Amino acid sequence: MSAARPAQPQIALNLLDLKRLHQEVRAHSDLHADEASDAALRKVEDAATEALRLIIAVHGWPGHSLVGEDGANAAWWIAHHSSDRAFQQHALSLLEEAVTAGEATRRHLAFLTDRCRVMADRPQLYGTQFSYQQADLRPFEVEAPDRLDARRAEMGLEPFDAFEEFVRSLAPPPVPMEVPTEGSEQ
Template sequence: MRFLLFALSLLPVCAFSQSKNILKHELDSMYVLDQRNRVWLTKLGNNQPLTDSLTTLYKVSRTKLAGALWTEQIQIDSSNLKRAEVILQQQGYPGKTMVGVPTNEAIFYIIQHSHKVDTYLPAVKKAAESGELPFHQYALMLDRSLMYAQKPQLYGTQIACRKVRASSASRCFVWPIEDYRNVNQRRKQAGLPLTVAENAVRLNAAYDPSLTMEIARQLYVLDL
C-alpha cells in the first residue's frame, strides 16, 4: 500500500518532467526553422558556396533563390510566432530552469524576428534579469525596440540598411547610439564580447560613433 501511494505521488512529477521535455523538443524544432533559411540567405548574400540541391528543391534559379527563401521564412516566422505567443501566455517565458540551455533562447529569436518586439520586451527583460536568459539577448531586443521607434540605441547592437538620400544606393550602418562614449562599457556589462567597432567590421557595416538621429535623418531615408 505504501509503495502504491509513493508511486502515485510521483505521477505529477513525472508528468511535469515529460511536459518540459516535450516543450524543449518543440522549441528546439522552432529554433531550427527560425534559423535555417537565414543561414542560407547569409551565405547567399556573402557569395558563399551553396549546394545545387537548394535551387532544385525550390525549383528556381540561383538569382531567384533569395526571394523563395524569404517567402518561406515569412510563413515560418508567422507560424512560430503564433505558437510562441500561446506558450508565453500560458506559462511565461520558458527560461533555462524549464527547458535548459540553449533552448531558453528559442523564443527570444522568434520574438526578435517578429513585429511583436515591444509586446514581449517586458517578459524578455524579466527573464534576463532573473538569469533565465542571457542578459545580452535583452540588450539586443531593447536596441531593436528603440531602433523601430527611431530612437538612439543603448548597446550599439543594431545595424540598419537604408537608402542614401544623395544617391539611389543603400548603405548598412550602425544605428545611432545614445552616450556612445560609454557604449563599450555597457556592452561589456551586458555580456557582449566585441566592441561596437569590431562588431561593425564583422557585419560589414559603417560605424560613425558621433552619428546622431538628426544627422542620420539627413543622410538616410530611415522610414521603411
C-alpha cells in the first residue's frame, strides 16, 4: 500500500469525521444499558451507513487509491459497525473485491467476514468477534477451531491467543452489581 495522495481527499475526510463521531458517541454511551444511549448510537451509525452507501453508489468501495489508507480504514469501520445487515453483506462483497485488487486489507476483510457470519448466526472464521456471556468475555463460536490460527495467519492476523489477550485488556469484564442480602446495610 502506498502513501500516495488519495484521489478523493474530501471523501476521506468525510469518512474520517463519521468514524470519529461514531467513536465519540460510542465512548460516551452505556452500550445497551439504556434506550437513549442505544438510540444515539443507532442514529450516528445509520447516518454513517447512509453516507457510505452514497459513496459506494458513486465510486464503488472506497479503497486506498480513492481515499487513502486512513479513509479506507474509516469506510471499513462504518461498514463493520452498521446495523443494516443487508448493507454489511453488500459491503463484504465489495471489500472482497477491493482486497483482490490491492485496495483494502485482508485484516479488514477478516473482521467484516466474522461480523457478517456472527450476525447471520453462523460460526466465525477468524475469531475476531467477542461478547459478554455471564459476565465473561468470550469469542463467538468459531468454525473448525483447530485451523483458526492458520486462517488468521492467511489474513495477516496475529495468533488467536495473543489477540484474545489484547481484546481482554481493552474490555475488562463489567463489574457485577452487589445484590443486598437480608440483614446487610444498603
